[in-house]
Amino acid sequence: MAAGIGALIIRARRREGPQEGKEVALRMRPKREIREGEGEADFMEEVQNEIRALEGARDLDGVINLHAAYHFAYITYLEMELLSAERPLSRLASRHLDSEGRSVLSETQAVEWMAPVADTYAKLLERGIDHGDLHLDNIQYDHQGQAKLIDVEQAQLYDPQHTRLLSTGPNPKGVRYFQASRSAAPHTYSPHRLFDPDKATVYAVGRMVRMLLEYGHDPATLDPLSAPFGPSPLRRNVSPTAADLINRTTAMSPSARPTMAEVLAHPWFRQGAVAPPYATPTQLPHHPSALS
Numbered sequence: 001m002a003a004g005i006g007a008l009i010i011r012a013r014r015r016e017g018p019q020e021g022k023e024v025a026l027r028m029r030p031k032r033e034i035r036e037g038e039g040e041a042d043f044m045e046e047v048q049n050e051i052r053a054l055e056g057a058r059d060l061d062g063v064i065n066l067h068a069a070y071h072f073a074y075i076t077y078l079e080m081e082l083l084s085a086e087r088p089l090s091r092l093a094s095r096h097l098d099s100e101g102r103s104v105l106s107e108t109q110a111v112e113w114m115a116p117v118a119d120t121y122a123k124l125l126e127r128g129i130d131h132g133d134l135h136l137d138n139i140q141y142d143h144q145g146q147a148k149l150i151d152v153e154q155a156q157l158y159d160p161q162h163t164r165l166l167s168t169g170p171n172p173k174g175v176r177y178f179q180a181s182r183s184a185a186p187h188t189y190s191p192h193r194l195f196d197p198d199k200a201t202v203y204a205v206g207r208m209v210r211m212l213l214e215y216g217h218d219p220a221t222l223d224p225l226s227a228p229f230g231p232s233p234l235r236r237n238v239s240p241t242a243a244d245l246i247n248r249t250t251a252m253s254p255s256a257r258p259t260m261a262e263v264l265a266h267p268w269f270r271q272g273a274v275a276p277p278y279a280t281p282t283q284l285p286h287h288p289s290a291l292s
Contacts, residue, residue: 011082024067027078029153031071046153047076053155054078056129062120064140064148083148086141088113088208089224092215102216107242107268110212115269117147118205122260124149128160130197134204135224136211156197165194199254202263206249213238241268 008028014020031044054066070077091113096105117139124131131138132154140150156166211221217235234243245268251257263269 012079023082025080025082027080029076029078031074031076049155049157050153051078052157053129053152056127056157057124057149057152060120060123062116062147062149063124063152064150081142081148083140083142083150088136088139088147088212089215091141092212097216100216103213103221103236105212105215107213107239110209110242111269113147113212114205114209115264117149117208118260118264118269120147120149121201121205122264125198125201125260126160128158130156130158130166130201132156134201134208136208137224158197164196164198166197196254198260199257202249202257202260203254205260205263206246206257209242210234210246210250213242239268241266244268 010026010028012024012026014022014024029043029047029050031047051066051069054063057063058066064083065081067079067081070079092103092105096103096109098104121131121134129152131149131152133151138149138151139147142148158166210218211224214235215221218232220232234246238246245263245266248256248258249263258266
């Protein structure tokens with residue numbers, strides 16, 4: 001599991017209680033620290049925000065489960081379920097790259113990987129939880145192969161019944177919040193002070209789909225935290241439905257993107273929508289490898 005900002009993950013085993021001997025993950029978060037020449041920095045608000053976001057998603061299978069939180073003077077220990085080390089990009093690298101490091105992942109497999117992730121993002125938004133840090137390295141699999149969203153420390157909690165806009169700045173105005181604001185992650189492509197969490201999530205989902213299908217074919221796909229894609233041609237011969245999904249979800253203008261509900265209803269995400277010859281996208285011959 002990723003440690004996240006200012007955090008450390010250790011593997012532990014319960015020593016007592018009804019689940020004695022069970023292995024768990026302990027996420028160590030500083031509540032405050034002493035900085036030379038700066039005095040004391042207080043992170044308790046961020047810690048509480050992460051706990052509230054995880055509690056709000058407790059019954060969602062696609063989000064890492066928080067078992068308990070233990071507060072000490074300077075450190076908070078978050079006891080979480082222990083996940084495997086596998087993530088989408090490590091799974092891609094171990095099984096679905098050609099000899100030149102380019103993705104050969106089929107669209108059918110990409111749908112299987114991304115459909116439950118997109119569904120979980122949509123369910124979080126319905127509860128007024130904006131994950132805030134949406135990229136492939138913040139998805140991790142449990143030991144049964146279930147995709148789990150991790151690292152919600154940048155989440156924003158809001159009232160989905162009364163606003164569709166969140167703020168990327170420290171002093172939001174005209175926005176109804178349950179919590180203080182958080183900074184929007186750059187890979188959601190929210191260039192303005194106020195952004196729509198639904199449309200930002202749509203962009204991130206489209207970007208992840210493109211990264212899985214075009215990894216290594218396009219230099220922009222080699223780093224999950226790289227700058228957002230600009231308008232550019234696809235480097236693989238993907239199906240028309242895949243191209244339509246990617247182009248619509250990653251439109252630079254949020255108003256031109258579909259909603260998350262429309263994304264989930266898109267033909268590419270519907271079972272059986274991807275048929276040969278597009279089940280295994282091929283590299284277009286006039287594009288050299290991004291790794292050469």
